[in-house]
Amino acid sequence: MTEVESSLPDRMAVSEFLVGLQTRIATKLEALDGEVQFRREEIPRPGGGVSRPWVAEGGPLLEKAAVNFTHTEGREMPAAATQRRPELAGRNYEAISVSLIVHPRNPYVPTCHANYRFFLAPGEDAASSVWWFGGGFDCTPYYGFDEDAIHWHQTARAACEVHSPELYPRFKEQCDRYFFLPHRNEPRGIGGIFFDDFSEGGFDKAYALWRSAADAFLLAYAPIVERRNGITWGERERDFQIYRRGRYVEFNLLQDRGTRFGLEAGARTESVLASLPPQVSWRYDWSPEDGTPEAELYRDYLRPRNWADEAP
């Protein structure tokens, strides 16, 4: 819940942090790819704010990747954002976020997603201002590696410990709950952390936790890319990857609040849907044969596990 503060949250600092985060992540992903660059665009948002959708396509690593910065100044909170805070319906607000997704070409490199956002509904003074942080990152492998899953979650846990030791289990569980496809009774991947509506400890402390979670993304993802991007793959792995990407589309269009919020709030459709994979297939009533690496994904990785506590 939001705390009463003696001063307004420093939205300029938050905005500058996210601007820098976008550049850091895009630059590192370009270095990992070695060939493609993000198209660095800036588009004013009708009604106020700006959107910087940076998208890279067609690289040896980055088959498609989007790292989007958005600063929305809105007149009326859309329904998707106020489900749990009906008192904010209709109020002015600002939302600043970086949202990113990487669809690697190599099926041995997991798809990953991260999002860091700050909401502010300014009041007449600090006490009536409402703000919170949200964010997290999650990982969706096509072929599972214990080593990667453990590293991903241990990095996430370390990021949360700047605030308090009880955050990681909470955020991990929220991630498992959020990135879940009820119609498939299936998690989207191996999870990570996810939090929303976070202001615990006041602005400075919540902001520090959130920055730590943001900095953790590259620490979690880059070593996995470096370990797996050299593995040789063929048609079989590619077929499975583009089949599994269908689940990603289903999640983003059926479940994801960010996508619905973006489309409802009138965000630029191409920016919101830049998260969708470059190539996807749906096969009817397909499932992998027992004993295959593809079946192993379902059995061992597509279920909540306490990865951070497993031996590396």
Added chain:
Amino acid sequence: MTEVESSLPDRMAVSEFLVGLQTRIATKLEALDGEVQFRREEIPRPGGGVSRPWVAEGGPLLEKAAVNFTHTEGREMPAAATQRRPELAGRNYEAISVSLIVHPRNPYVPTCHANYRFFLAPGEDAASSVWWFGGGFDCTPYYGFDEDAIHWHQTARAACEVHSPELYPRFKEQCDRYFFLPHRNEPRGIGGIFFDDFSEGGFDKAYALWRSAADAFLLAYAPIVERRNGITWGERERDFQIYRRGRYVEFNLLQDRGTRFGLEAGARTESVLASLPPQVSWRYDWSPEDGTPEAELYRDYLRPRNWADEAP
């Protein structure tokens, strides 16, 4: 609105008609394809009813097609079905439907969709029973042909005239309104007819209209398939087709009430999502160059037009 009747609607006749319709349509599509057959499955529905998801994949025409019969016996109307009839929330109901989609391999053959459904919430007598018909068919070309669009809509208009001349313009307009992607500000295709909650004139008259609309599907689609399936196509047309199929996925997962109803009502996910295309791509911020046949689709076909009144 539902009329007060002296007798209960003949749900057995409706069910038998739909069972026959499924066979007629599947058989004709197989004949047009010449190679693949529908996998004819029957699956009991937990809680009552049966589902017959018939899917064909990998044919020269039928890259993927589904013709599904479903008979649902439900304890509580799900929210998606009662938005406009809150008085039915929680009542027992039966829903019988045939729903079909064809994703042809040749980009010159349009994707098409049709759905015919009957809802019945039985009361203690005829007067308190609530029932209605719904249905329609719509067409989504990748490359437009005036001749096909005119034929499609004139067939739809003729089907509606068994009931009254004012139905076609209403149903056509409902189709244009329903098969629309607000986030793209774009119709799904060239439309057709769409109706829901239809009981005008009482059971016999409404049933006759609905059967006429169901029989019209093959009359509308088969000649188009025959005209276009022989046209040679290459990578360019294929790329455009699988790009445009992305819009189909967006519509089905973001907008379509049938899909949401199915998933909310606990229908078998693979049957509901059998409508999704076999291969799809999302390219970032792409649009066709002016003057190309692809640009012509947007300019001339992806807008509501009174096709039935145009000269053939």
